[in-house]
Amino acid sequence: MAVKITDTCINCGACIDECPVEAIVDDSENPTGEEIYYVIEEKCIECVGHYDEPACAAACPTEGCIVWSDCAEGATCAENRGEPGEPVIE
Numbered sequence: 001m002a003v004k005i006t007d008t009c010i011n012c013g014a015c016i017d018e019c020p021v022e023a024i025v026d027d028s029e030n031p032t033g034e035e036i037y038y039v040i041e042e043k044c045i046e047c048v049g050h051y052d053e054p055a056c057a058a059a060c061p062t063e064g065c066i067v068w069s070d071c072a073e074g075a076t077c078a079e080n081r082g083e084p085g086e087p088v089i090e
């Protein structure tokens with residue numbers, strides 16, 4: 001159902017404005033309390049209908065920082081998505 005930002009995030013902010021559905025919040029709004037950016041799972045549509053690949057991962061300068069998360073039943077998920085935990089962009 002979503003992609004996930006991992007703890008290698010350097011808080012550069014490159015991803016946040018790329019998201020077409022405003023699913024990303026910065027560290028100050030991260031509900032987990034971690035000092036990294038965060039993807040709101042319920043909002044993320046894996047960029048389906050907007051881009052060929054997740055725009056956040058394409059913009060992120062940190063290798064492997066954004067990974068696939070679970071694809072919940074009934075959620076919008078990319079057809080060519082990887083397994084949970086795999087980097088969205090290798």
Ligand code: SF4
Pocket residue numbers: 002003018019020021022023024039043044045046047054055056057
């Ligand atoms: S995959 Fe697309 S919709 Fe999901 S957080 Fe990244 S930019 Fe937003």
Ligand code: SF4
Pocket residue numbers: 005008009010011012013014015016037056059060061062065066
């Ligand atoms: S682009 Fe990558 S490193 Fe920068 S804030 Fe977003 S997830 Fe973190």
